[in-house]
Amino acid sequence: MKNIKLFGILFIMAAIVGCTDLEEDPVGVLAPEGFFRTEADVEAAIFGAYGRIASERLYGRKLVLSIQLLSDMCDIGDRGTPARRQQINDFNSDANNGMTSNIWPYSYSVISACNAAIEGANIIDTDEATRNALIAEARFVRAWMYYHLIRLYGDIPYVGEFVNDPEAVATISKTSVSEIYGFIIEDMEFAWQHLPMTHPDNVRTRPSKGTAYTMLASVYLTMGNWQQAYEKAKWVIDHAAELDYGLVDNYQDLFDATKQDGIKEHIFAIDFLGQQNGGGGENDDLMGPITGVRGADVVGWSVSVPSMLVYETWDARDYRKKVSFADSMIIGGELKDYTFYEDVPRPHMAKFHRFPGNANQDTRYSDHNYVCFRYAEVLLIAAEALNEVSGPTAEAQGYINQVRARARQWPTFTSDFPADVAGGLSKDEFRDTIMEERRLELCFEFKRWYDIKRRQMGDEVFKGANSLEPHDNFNSGIHYLLALPGDELDRNPNLLPQNPGY
Structure with missing residues (x-):
């Protein structure tokens, strides 16, 4: 054995x-x-x-x-x-x-x-x-x-x-x-x-x-090989039409299981079959209930829940915030805000719970395609790598601004936030802008920890004055790696x- x-x-x-x-x-x-x-x-x-x-x-x-x-x-x-x-x-x-x-x-x-x-x-x-x-x-x-x-x-x-x-x-x-x-x-x-x-x-x-x-x-x-990162991302961008890649118009469509098959922004995804169980845990998608609201009519378990600061520090004019959070739910047949949530009265994630497609009542065994790479990330990779090679060029700014332009597009109107990245930023300031853009654009999509690790941001994000989720015991000499299984x-x-x- x-x-x-x-x-x-x-x-x-x-x-x-x-x-x-x-x-x-x-x-x-x-x-x-x-x-x-x-x-x-x-x-x-x-x-x-x-x-x-x-x-x-x-x-x-x-x-x-x-x-x-x-x-x-x-x-x-x-x-x-x-x-x-x-x-x-x-x-x-x-x-x-x-x-x-x-x-x-x-x-x-x-x-x-x-x-x-x-x-x-x-x-x-x-x-x-x-x-x-x-x-x-x-x-x-x-x-x-x-x-x-x-x-x-x-x-x-x-x-x-x-x-x-x-x-x-x-x-x-x-x-x-x-x-x-x-x-x-x-x-x-x-x-x-x-x-x-x-x-x-x-x-x-x-x-x-x-x-x-x-x-x-x-x-x-x-790896910090910025030139190669830029060149590979640029190849994808230059061949986007042949590859049928692009940003979808509505950010919500990315997380609607009924719209994910063949969606142009997905580059690689892990596909679950709705309401099917292969035995031994195969095809068992639990991220909907794990992130859903305990006590809501569409019940969840309130396990992985953002801190209040993650919600409060995100400008409400950004459509991505609306898509990413469930700050109100149907409870007892009535729409109630997060202060009425049963065990954890703060906004929950919505990306994997709101539109699970063909799923159980608690959204388990969903029909989601869990995206591993999507085109927005390619644009942000190109921007980050190019900044390290050449500084905050107009090309690098343009990649971020494509992502931000989509974030302004609500279903029935266009917001004025987030604004395009303006010129005049230093290389360090532009780097910070990119990392913040990745945090928001790719939120809850299993990317942020890897960004924290590769940029060695643990002390800042867990112990700094502006920490969203403080952990005073974080030790950069230990916690960037998990223990090998005993x-x-x-x-x-x-x-x-x-x-x-x-």
């Missing part, structure tokens, strides 16, 4: 329930040569990886909730929620935390599925273009999963090929973050070469060339040392 749990090597749990746009059939794999015969078999393994991502352990709750709670935008609401969530939020988790001990093995099972698909693609009889496209998709998903893992845990084991013998990795050691970034970049460059510009039916739950370069731009931004260290001491401070 010990090695199977660590890497998910001997099977792909593929009750493939994560992508409405994909063919869905159960798949079990013992070894590539025993299963892969056709292109469809390879696709089944890739779809199995998507199915694992669209699970309670990853994009249905544990992974994305952890990323939310680590940030300064999402606090614990109901303090009766399990301690494992409060520990993540309050920066006092340890190696036995129940969130991280689930994220780790499920992430490696995604990676294992991708490695199996790559191995299978090299076995089947097909033309090189088809083979490379299948490999490119699997390599993209693998790199995307590693990108999450290294930002959360730091140095981790890197498994880059399918492993038939669990004993071969029983004593595997960690690989450095810098080395894994190298592997991620190689995977993304291969993906860009061999993925299509678009998919049939405008599917956004499978990667394209634009997806690969968008993620590369994000990776280079995180049960994994017990099984394989070669994963030691534990991350500092745990």
Whole structure:
């Protein structure tokens, strides 16, 4: 059991329930040569990886909730929620935390599925273009999963090929973050070469060339390679028409599950199937109830709730605030403001709870496509990277102003806020403007913690005078990384040392 749990090597749990746009059939794999015969078999393994991502352990709750709670935008609401969530939020988790001990093995099972698909693609009889496209998709998903893992845990084991013998990795050691970034970049460059510009039916739950370069731009931004981040984002912007990318007119449409399939702003998304449960947590989306209002007619659990300062410091003229918050709800058949909320009387998140599509009454098992990358972020990446290279140029300002122009567009009128970014800002001032724009534009979308980490803003945002969610115990020498799961260290001491401070 010990090695199977660590890497998910001997099977792909593929009750493939994560992508409405994909063919869905159960798949079990013992070894590539025993299963892969056709292109469809390879696709089944890739779809199995998507199915694992669209699970309670990853994009249905544990992974994305952890990323939310680590940030300064999402606090614990109901303090009766399990301690494992409060520990993540309050920066006092340890190696036995129940969130991280689930994220780790499920992430490696995604990676294992991708490695199996790559191995299978090299076995089947097909033309090189088809083979490379299948490999490119699997390599993209693998790199995307590693990108999450290294930002959360730091140095981790890197498994880059399918492993038939669990004993071969029983004593595997960690690989450095810098080395894994190298592997991620190689995977993304291969993906860009061999993925299509678009998919049939405008599917956004499978990667394209634009997806690969968008993620590369994000990776280079995180690494501080500003020139490469700008160049990759600029390629996406320059090819937006061919890729069918752009900003949607109504910001609310991005978070309406009935409008998300094929929406032009989505670059890559994780797709849940409404009211379907694949078993074992697959396709179980709980972020609606997790962020919804306890005691409302459409009931929620009030777990992840922004602090009052997040709400109060956001100008009400910005349409994004209206979309992002539920500051009134139907309670007992009447519309009541947040002061009447049962347990946590402050505005809650609305992005994942307001329009869940085909879902349970409490919005669980939603039909949401959870966006991983969207075009607005590409514009902001280009602006941030260009500022670091050349300062606050008119081009960089223009990218932010496209995002702000959309934020002024209410359904029935145009607001005067946020105003366009004016000239005359210093490089540092423009950088601060970009980070604030990312905080608002991408709020609650599992981005803010990674921004805090890469810009080393923890002391400022958790201990500074203007902190939205104060945590005096935040320690930059410890808390930019989670603890490595203790049960994994017990099984394989070669994963030691534990991350500092745990």
